Amino acid sequence: MSKVIVVTSGKGGVGKTTSSAAIGAGLATRGHKTVVIDFDVGLRNLDMIMGCERRVVFDFINVIQGDAKLKQALIKDRRLENLYVLPTSQTRDKDALTKEGVKAVLDELRQEFDYIVCDSPAGIERGAHLAMYYADEAVVVTNPEVSSVRDSDRVLGLLNSKTALAEKGDGSAVKAQLLLTRFDQNRSASGEMMSVEDVLEILAIPLLGIIPESTSVLKASNEGTPVSLDDKSPAGRAYLDAVGRLVGEQIEMRVNPGEQRRGFFQRLLGRTA
Amino acid sequence: MFGFSFRQRKPSSAQTAKERLQILLAHERSSGGANPDFLPLLQRDILEVVRRHMQIDGDAVDIKLERSDDLSSLEINIELPYAKQLKTQGAG
Numbered sequence: 256m257s258k259v260i261v262v263t264s265g266k267g268g269v270g271k272t273t274s275s276a277a278i279g280a281g282l283a284t285r286g287h288k289t290v291v292i293d294f295d296v297g298l299r300n301l302d303m304i305m306g307c308e309r310r311v312v313f314d315f316i317n318v319i320q321g322d323a324k325l326k327q328a329l330i331k332d333r334r335l336e337n338l339y340v341l342p343t344s345q346t347r348d349k350d351a352l353t354k355e356g357v358k359a360v361l362d363e364l365r366q367e368f369d370y371i372v373c374d375s376p377a378g379i380e381r382g383a384h385l386a387m388y389y390a391d392e393a394v395v396v397t398n399p400e401v402s403s404v405r406d407s408d409r410v411l412g413l414l415n416s417k418t419a420l421a422e423k424g425d426g427s428a429v430k431a432q433l434l435l436t437r438f439d440q441n442r443s444a445s446g447e448m449m450s451v452e453d454v455l456e457i458l459a460i461p462l463l464g465i466i467p468e469s470t471s472v473l474k475a476s477n478e479g480t481p482v483s484l485d486d487k488s489p490a491g492r493a494y495l496d497a498v499g500r501l502v503g504e505q506i507e508m509r510v511n512p513g514e515q516r517r518g519f520f521q522r523l524l525g526r527t528a
Numbered sequence: 529m530f531g532f533s534f535r536q537r538k539p540s541s542a543q544t545a546k547e548r549l550q551i552l553l554a555h556e557r558s559s560g561g562a563n564p565d566f567l568p569l570l571q572r573d574i575l576e577v578v579r580r581h582m583q584i585d586g587d588a589v590d591i592k593l594e595r596s597d598d599l600s601s602l603e604i605n606i607e608l609p610y611a612k613q614l615k616t617q618g619a620g
Contacts, residue, residue, distance in 0.1 A: 303552070308548065308552050309551065309552070309594060309596065310593070310594060310595075311593070312591055312592060312593045313568065317568055322568035322571075323567075323568055323571070324587050327587075327590065327591070345556065473541075474541040476545070477541035477542055477544050477545035477548075478541050478544050478545070479544075479548060
């Protein structure tokens with residue numbers, strides 16, 4: 256059974272595209288056939304973050320409008336066997352997306368892929384709505400910062416009301432999990448930044464992962480490599496842990512996976528568990 | 529310290545980022561801020577022209593584009609029915 260996962264946040268700049276690329280690459284590394292779709296019509300960026308910007312020929316909108324076949328628009332990753340990108344259009348606007356068109360493309364992708372990762376645009380308009388509409392699960396990307404948490408709460412409200420699952424009215428719901436990004440353990444410990452617990456208490460959804468603020472995220476973006484392919488990077492390892500949890504594994508929550516400074520989090524987990 | 533003099537310096541990631549952007553934006557700007565939206569039309573035209581001479585499927589034309597700083601290549605593959613028949617005969 257294939258799964259459609261939307262990566263969403265409401266607020267811009269919190270790491271949706273970085274997370275979509277990292278999660279997609281992480282799933283593919285584990286052997287799951289995965290496609291990442293860019294829903295940000297008019298502001299194409301997933302292709303740059305995944306390093307395939309020079310190979311875009313046809314896009315999501317061409318497929319929706321019948322100008323190209325899906326297999327012509329899918330770009331196969333050059334590093335990972337199981338990873339594909341469906342880029343968005345750089346020239347159209349969000350009105351080119353239709354509910355029926357998105358459904359048809361997702362249905363076709365479900366035939367072939369294990370995971371379909373939808374990289375949502377910021378905001379709560381058409382593109383963001385359609386990115387979440389057919390999702391089975393949601394990864395809500397949030398920074399430990401007031402406006403981001405507020406916007407995530409708004410998005411959670413939409414996931415619970417404006418999606419195909421919610422509209423079934425039989426108690427079905429999109430399974431939403433929190434991905435806390437740009438987290439700084441030291442600033443949080445000193446009270447300058449909200450703690451993981453604080454954010455969880457406000458949003459009241461399960462925690463998928465904590466991605467530490469890391470210089471390797473910019474480096475990965477510079478080079479067009481999903482950060483989860485950099486196993487020396489704390490953020491990359493944290494994304495791989497999050498992907499493990501996404502596919503149902505039990506993995507201990509750590510801010511800097513692979514490092515020994517875990518006292519704070521063991522205490523934190525002791526309290527939340 | 530040692531490896532420094534032997535190895536050619538790898539470009540910094542910032543340099544890589546700048547170069548990637550320069551290539552991409554040069555293409556986007558030269559096409560009037562647009563990505564090659566003419567490709568679906570080109571594909572349709574190619575199909576039409578080839579069909580004047582032989583029967584081919586709607587999805588027999590495959591277009592690939594590869595951009596780099598000094599050269600872009602457009603690769604057009606047309607699957608001909610003759611080759612296809614041979615293949616099915618060979619398989620059967």
